[in-house]
Amino acid sequence: MDDKFYGDISSELAKEAYAPISSTHTKSKKRNLKLGINSSEIFLSDPKMLGFVAAKHKFVGKMVEGFESVLEVGCMDGFGSIIVADFVKSLTAIDFYKEHIEQAKKNVEPHRDNISFVGGDFLEYKFKKKFDGCFALDVLEHIDPKQEKIFLSKVVESLESSGVFIVGMPSIESQAYASKENVKTHINCQTASQLSNTLKSYFENVFSFGMNDEVLHTGYSKMCHYIIKICTSPK
Numbered sequence: 262m263d264d265k266f267y268g269d270i271s272s273e274l275a276k277e278a279y280a281p282i283s284s285t286h287t288k289s290k291k292r293n294l295k296l297g298i299n300s301s302e303i304f305l306s307d308p309k310m311l312g313f314v315a316a317k318h319k320f321v322g323k324m325v326e327g328f329e330s331v332l333e334v335g336c337m338d339g340f341g342s343i344i345v346a347d348f349v350k351s352l353t354a355i356d357f358y359k360e361h362i363e364q365a366k367k368n369v370e371p372h373r374d375n376i377s378f379v380g381g382d383f384l385e386y387k388f389k390k391k392f393d394g395c396f397a398l399d400v401l402e403h404i405d406p407k408q409e410k411i412f413l414s415k416v417v418e419s420l421e422s423s424g425v426f427i428v429g430m431p432s433i434e435s436q437a438y439a440s441k442e443n444v445k446t447h448i449n450c451q452t453a454s455q456l457s458n459t460l461k462s463y464f465e466n467v468f469s470f471g472m473n474d475e476v477l478h479t480g481y482s483k484m485c486h487y488i489i490k491i492c493t494s495p496k
Contacts, residue, residue: 294372297338297364312342316475317489318400321427324491325394332392332419335385335400339365339376345396346376355379355386384411392419396427401456402447409449413463417495418450426464426492429472430456435486453482456490465494 266276296304318341325331326348336342339360346352348486352375356362362380370378370435381387395416404412416426431439433450451459455467460467471478471485482488 295368296340297361297368299338299361300340302429311340312475313472315344316477317341317429317472317487318344320477320489321345321396321398324427325349325396328393328425330390330392331394331396332388334395334397334416335403336365336378339369339378341398342376342378343369343373348375349394350375351481352376353379353388353392355381355383357382358420376452384408384415388419391413391421392424394425394427395419396429398427398429400430401428402430402450404449406449409459413460417463422495424493425493426460426495427489427491428456428460429489432471432482432485434483434489438486453485453488456488460490460492463496464492465496467492 263379272458300311300314301315322345325345328349330351330353331345331349333342333345333352333354336356339354342352342354342365346373352373353377354365357380358366359380362378365378370376401409401412420426431443431447431450433452433455434452436444436447439447453471457467457469468491469479469482470489470491471480471482472487472489473485477489478485
């Protein structure tokens, strides 16, 4: 036992209690999950942001818990996909950036038999089925405003008549505090009310939430740095 631990002060009882925990997580090579380039960069440059990413995906997971089939638009390297997959029967995740999908297929897909990563442009991709739920986190703000209608029409087309769509993006108010790099890539940020009005053209019901760090709430939208909408009954 002593050859597995540093030092001589900790008791044998403590070591015996800890060893099974450690061995449980090292028995299988499958437990050694490698992060993709995007998640790795976030973790190394601003690690607390991964907690925010995880919190958003956990919220989505709880909202679609038990759904038969869910579509994720803009899955990147799959860090959040694996969280949502634990709540649903089947998750299809699409991204149009080849490196992200290659890494997700290699690093994440082998660990979950209910995730299928798809390489393709959502605006034109033809799915073979409709989904009970769809979500797009940190995607719509990167969509060319001229193609927003195409994007949202495609979401509706991808959903069953009783389907649910969850969308999240940084609020336009938050851009005053964002880095120059982020502001440059956020070409379609909106206020909470603007986004609700847009979505009401495609869904009968739109429910509004806000986030500050990992805290989800229904407070004053202009003080939210992130906005989330849950949409039901596609038109």
